[in-house]
Amino acid sequence: MSDRQEIYAKVVELIAPFNKKGATITEATRFAQDLEWDSLTVLDFVANIEDEFDVIITMNMQAEIETVGQLVDALERLKASR
Amino acid sequence: MTDLFSKFDPLIEQREQLLQSGLTDPFNLVMEKVESPTVAICNGKRTILLGTYNYMGMTFDPDVVAAGKKALDEFGSGTTGSRVLNGTYVGHRAVEQTLRDFYAMDHAMVFSTGYQANLGIISTIAGKGDYIILDIDSHASIYDGCKMGDAEVVAFRHNDVEALEKRLKRLAPEAGKLVVLEGVYSMLGDVAPLTEMVSVSKANGAMVLVDEAHSMGFIGDHGRGVAEAQGVIDDVDFIIGTFSKSVGTVGGFCVSNHPKFEILRLVCRPYVFTASLPPSVVATAAASIRKLMDSADKRVHLWENSKRLHAGLKQLGFRLGTEEPQSAIIAVIMPDLETGAAMWEALLQEGLYVNLARPPATPAGMTLLRCSLCAEHSTDQVGEILGMFAAAGRATGCIS
Secondary structure: OOHHHHHHHHHHHHHHHHOOOOOOOOOOOEOOOOOOOOHHHHHHHHHHHHHHHOOOOOHHHHOOOOEHHHHHHHHHHHHHOO | OOOHHHHHHHHHHHHHHHHHOOOOOOOOOOEEEEEEOOEEEEOOEEEEEOEOOOOOOOOOOHHHHHHHHHHHHHHOOOOOOEOOOOOOOHHHHHHHHHHHHHHOOOEEEEEOOHHHHHHHHHHHHOOOOOEEEEEOOOOHHHHHHHHHOOOEEEEEOOOOHHHHHHHHHHOOOOOOEEEEEEOEEOOOOEEOOHHHHHHHHHHOOOEEEEEOOOOOOOOOOOOOOHHHHOOOHHHOOEEEEEOOOOOOOOOEEEEEOOOOHHHHHHHOHHHHOOEOOOHHHHHHHHHHHHHHOOOHHHHHHHHHHHHHHHHHHHHHOOOEOOOOOOOOEEEEEEOOHHHHHHHHHHHHHHOEEOEEEOOOOOHHHOEEEEEEOOOOOOHHHHHHHHHHHHHHHHHHOOOO
């Protein structure tokens, strides 16, 4: 698996416990509209992502991230900049 | 034309549904007469107040009221000006001196509300390229202060020391960092592990701000708050507080020992671009804070009230926000908004006012009946309150 595929697989795995509707996850899945996450769910999920990848995703960055694909992009950038 | 109000439609609908079921609007109660810190007349009915944050019961203290009347007579009804223009009277200086004495700190800056104190201090001291690290359950005024400033904002799980430490360690050592904590979290009434959190923050080069809105006057030997009670107040860089809870009027403040603190009076926009507090308000605040310095007996009685209500509600079978009472706030967890609203109304009919709290103000989507005790609640009143909870709880099916 490429780096990106690995990150994507891990992100999908971390979405699962919060995917109450059982929605199918793709790169285009939107956190707010498709998964219907409220702000508190987002915060819990982000905490798990941060711990898993040992990065910080500031709330300012979160505001720019709408889809699963955008999150994977951001994680790729954060990993590269370390 | 797009109606800018269409974004509120879901809330309007939810509200209408709730009111159609015949419930009283929990967010529209009017106090027709207020008899004391613990009793008011609502809908013509004598009502015990258990949701006012009036922890120390100072609102009707004769010395406090007299100080306000005197200032009203001598200085008029308002200042009509900013603190940096025509809005600083001797009373504003005096209340700041009182705060320095109360906290034994070098600097005190008074804002027109507690909300503005957080808004102003946080947005001003954490700038572009700096980081604010805050607890997920922080008050709206803290989040709004972050939104108003240009710093990067990092949230960590509520009261989780390890989560805070991990995030601090991931940030560049040279980056400016402000850790924002609260002494007592107002939704569940739980206390922060400040000893560990302040030490972890300092070890990682962060400045620390603690909002002690819900602990002032009550927690700590001198009533300085949770940071005092846990022995870390000397390591806290900024304490935010309010006059609208234990002090019994309105206003907010920040106290600090930072040597450059006074510059904030020129650069902090929510301080500069608003009218200062009326002279009567700062006079009542100063009188009240002076009395809070010597209120050890009241603190003891308030703790007794809190413990008794907590134990009594638990015994009745209610689910509470904390296992043990940690502050003067006892949160009763409701299964859902409908039951919460029904229970709120049943309590009001019994003659008891509590706060109905619901998302997004509450953590984890909870609906809460939030009770805040007062040092002026008598032991008998606490017994009466428990009786009302028992009756309302059974009537609404919350308890068996």
